[in-house]
Amino acid sequence: MRVEYDPEAMDRSAFYRFLTSAVVPRPIAWVSTVTADGSTENLAPHSFFSIASTDPPIVQFTSIGRKDSLRNVEDTGEFVVNFSSRPLLEMINATAVDFPRHISEFDAAGIEREASRCVRPPRVAASHVVLECRSHTTLRMGNCTLVFGRVVHAAVDEDYLVDDRPSSERLRPLTKLGGDEWGTLGDVLHLSRIPYEEPGPG
Template identity: 80%
Template sequence: MRVDFDPAEMGGPAFYRFLTSVVVPRPIAWVSTVTPDGTVENLAPHSFFSIASTDPPIVQFTSIGRKDSLRNVEDTGEFVVNFSAEPLLQLINATATDFPRTFSEFDYAGIEREPSRHVRPPRVAVSPVVMECRSHTTLHMGNSTLVFGRVFLASVHEDYIVNGRPDAELLRPLTKLGGDEWGTLGTILHLSRIPYEEPAM
C-alpha cells in the first residue's frame, strides 16, 4: 500500500519538506558572492545545484525566495561555487543562517578567503575545488529563481587529482538530505554502461 502526498492539499511548505526528503542526495553549491559596492562578501550553501550544460560549461543553483546570493548575482553578474567537502560540514552549516545582506558569513565563521582570478567574489581557501562563474541566465519559476552561471575557471588543489581528474573518494563530497540530515559519499559502485550493438543481419 502506498501513501499519497498531494501538493494541492498539503500546501507549499509541507510539500517542500516531502520533496527534499525524496530528491536525495543533493550536491551542495557553497556560493560566494559580493555586494555591488564590494564591501560585503557573502557565502551560503545551496542544495538545489547541478550541471546545466557542458559546452559551454554552465552550472546552476536555485534560490528559494530572494536570498542574498541571488541579489548579489543579479547586481554583479558574478559568483564562485566552492566544493562542499565532508570535513567542512560545520563551516558550511554555520553559513546557512539567514543573515542580513550586510553581514559577511566569511567573517562570522572565520573562513579564510583567497582571491579569484576572473571574478570579484573570493574563493573559500579550504575548499578543494572552486569554479569561478559569470551569470548566464536567471529563470524565475514559482517561488524560486534558477541561476545559471558560465564557468570561466575551475581550480583544484593538486592533492585531490588522480589520473588527471578530481577523485571522488579524496574529495569526500557532502550532500543534503531531508530536514537537518546531511549525507556523505558512502560506497562507490563501479559499473560500465552497456554499449548498443546493431543486431546481426
C-alpha cells in the same frame, strides 16, 4: 501499500519537507558572491545545484526566495561555487544562518578567503574544487529563481586529482538530505555503460 500525496491539497511547507526528503542526495553549491559596491562578501550553501550544460560549461543553483546570493549575482553578474566536502560541514552549516546582508559570512564564521582568478567574489581557501562563474541567465519559477552561470575558470587542489580529474573518494563530497540530515559518500560502485551493438546478419 502506498501513502498518496496531493501537492495542491497540502500546505506548501509540508510538501516542501516531503519533496526535499524524497529527492536525495542533493549536491551543495557553497556560493560566494560580493555586493555591487564590494563592501560585503557573502557565502551561503544552496542544496538545489547541478550542471546545466557542458558546452559551454554552465552550472545552475536555485535560490528559494530572494536570498543575498541571488541579489549579488543580479547586481554583479559573478559568483563562485566552492566544493562542499565532509571536513567542511560545520563551516558550511555556520554560513546557512540568515545573517543581515551587511554581515559577511566569511567573517562571521571565521572562514579564510583566497582571491579568485577571473571574478571578484573570493574563493573559500579550504575548498578543494572551485568554479568561478559569470551569470548566464536567471529564470523565475514559482517561489524560486534558477541562477545559471558560465564557468570561466576552475581550480582543483592537486592532491585530489586522479587521472586528471577530481576523485570523489578523495574529495568526500557532502550532500543534503531531508530536514536536518546531511549525507556523505558511501560505497563507490564502478560499472561501465553497456554499448549498443547492431545485430549481426542472419
